[in-house]
Amino acid sequence: MIVYLLCFALLLVGLYGVLTKRDLIKIILSLGILGYAVNLLLILFAYRNDSIYPILAKGKEVKQMVDPLPQALVLTSIVIELGTTAMLVALAIKLFEKYETFDITQIRRLKG
Amino acid sequence: MPVEPWLIFILSVMIIASIAALEMEDILSSIVAIGVVGLGVSLSFLFLQAPDLAIVQFLFEIFAVIILVRAFLKKDYHKEKPSTINKILAGVTVITLAAIFIFSISVFELLPPFGEPLMTTAQYYLDNGAKDTGAANLVSSIVLDYRAYDTLGEVTVLFAAILGTFTILRIKSKSKKEKTELDHAAK
């Protein structure tokens, strides 16, 4: 319970960064924090007391195992997150080339 | 060994590091603090019995830090002082988020408690995964056999993200183009 709440607090820190920061780099970093928090929350839901990782080993008795389904979904989610981060970095670089600033209040003209 | 105290400790470190990453002036320190947050996530995956994810998260953290440092470190940019209205807006945002946090406590009480997941579909995968697919790693059997369609979607998204990056970086920004046109006109 308290673990869930701490993880949710991490998500809110990321949300705070996205909402209040004016620096494009800081916004990209806050989106990264949001992604970490969501991934970690999914894996926290999957944990089961007194159980081992969902990988069979030779000659080992199968005990309780944790839920493998969220692990499989988060595995793809991490890769996609890196792809989107790279794309955001490319957009920020292009904006810096044109406006020579990372401050989003200075980037007014969105056309052209 | 109980897992929960360790997780509380790691999560507290991660929250402090993420606040530091957002509030620090120097951009290199921010990126290093983000690295701390990502490695904390990797460590928590290890405690939560997900070694697959711990490896992937660790490697991707290294990769993300390299990308961010390589892209942003050489920029000579000046950080402007936030004005009064920005400070007021930040304060309002903090109060709103704190209210959301307090109201969400009752929502988290409705969820199944930590350490007792529902496991309805997943129990089938655990019981029959090795027999159906022949893979000892059950996460791998879900990613590439039971739910390979998801992985196809992931490959497509990755492909689109790479293509988008290439396209964005290839186009010349208009200010430069106008400059060259002016140069041609001068000649």
Added chain:
Amino acid sequence: MRQNDGMTLIVKTVTRISVWMILLYGIYIIFHGHLSPGGGFAGGVIIALAFLNVMLAYGRKFTSDWLNISFLHDVEAASATLFLIIGILGISIGGSFLANFLMKGELFALISSGTILPLNIVIGIKVGMSLFLVVWVLAGSKTVKGE
């Protein structure tokens, strides 16, 4: 620019030896994805980091001579197509899209678990190539003022 010439001689010598070990480790992780932690995603990132190591140590010019960048583009696009081809073969042989139509084999053997091993290899190539190419493009964009 100075940085395009790469790093010092010590770094270059260490890189020359260590790159092959990193590549081998990545290939090991990919091939044992159905037996132990790891798989296509982790192994692909390790391969991308090996190439990135060469790029950081030796500079862009040497790397573009050593690796054929446009060939890497082709490999990246082809691996996505290969994934689809394996899926469509599943329709014609196994009855449904991405069906596991190969022999299952023994449980803990290296050659086992049907299409999981080829799909792991395809994903490893795909992830490795695309992540390396992203860093290649990002590092190549000249954005510093006055450069």
